[in-house]
Amino acid sequence: QKEVEQNSGPLSVPEGAIASLNCTYSDRGSQSFFWYRQYSGKSPELIMSIYSNGDKEDGRFTAQLNKASQYVSLLIRDSQPSDSATYLCAVNGAGKSTFGDGTTLTVKP
Amino acid sequence: DGGITQSPKYLFRKEGQNVTLSCEQNLNHDAMYWYRQDPGQGLRLIYYSQIVNDFQKGDIAEGYSVSREKKESFPLTVTSAQKNPTAFYLCASSIAYRGGTDTQYFGPGTRLTVL
DSSP states (O other): OOSEEEOOSOEEEETTSOEEEEEEESOTTOOEEEEEEEOTTSOOEEEEEEOSSEEEEETTEEEEEETTTTEEEEEESSOOGGGOEEEEEEEEETTEEEEOOOEEEEEEO | OOOEEEEOSEEEEOTTOOEEEEEEEOSOOSEEEEEEEOTTOOEEEEEEEEETTEEEEOTTOTTEEEOOSBTTBOOEEEOTTOSOOOEEEEEEEESOOGGGTSOOEEOOOEEEEEO
């Protein structure tokens, strides 16, 4: 079992829809959680960080964390074609940062 | 502008050669990291440094070496011992190490290809 698993893609949604990206992790001692967006051929850029249970909203993005169930999710409302990218979940703890393999999102006009 | 720079953007290596990837940051961050990304996969940690003159092996350090002589610089050498070095290499930094929990910011990356 991988330490950080993301829902297998690719994920395709129509423009204006809600995209839901999920991530589960195995280390219960994990302390901080991050979502990065990575366009093809580019480096990851930070979208959201979340540290405590519940929801955190930033514009069209909402991160949700449930430590008891060991999952973190990212919702993208009013999806735009410019949101088409690979989304990486990163889980930090035990002295290191572990990344999932990413979920590729395509938003169709 | 503050940020992380990596050079070169593209690098080609012949088998048996050592090559060095540059990473520089002017964010005044203490911690720096090197990751490798293969197609369709996440990032895997090669080495990290919490502070000048200190560095630690990550999950896939074999065939790589680093140095941290200056706070702003963390070069990575891919040695001939690394049998499959073709990948996208990413350098990152964070304010402090803090057990790896700090937010990491990434440079633009170097794409290494073995000829």
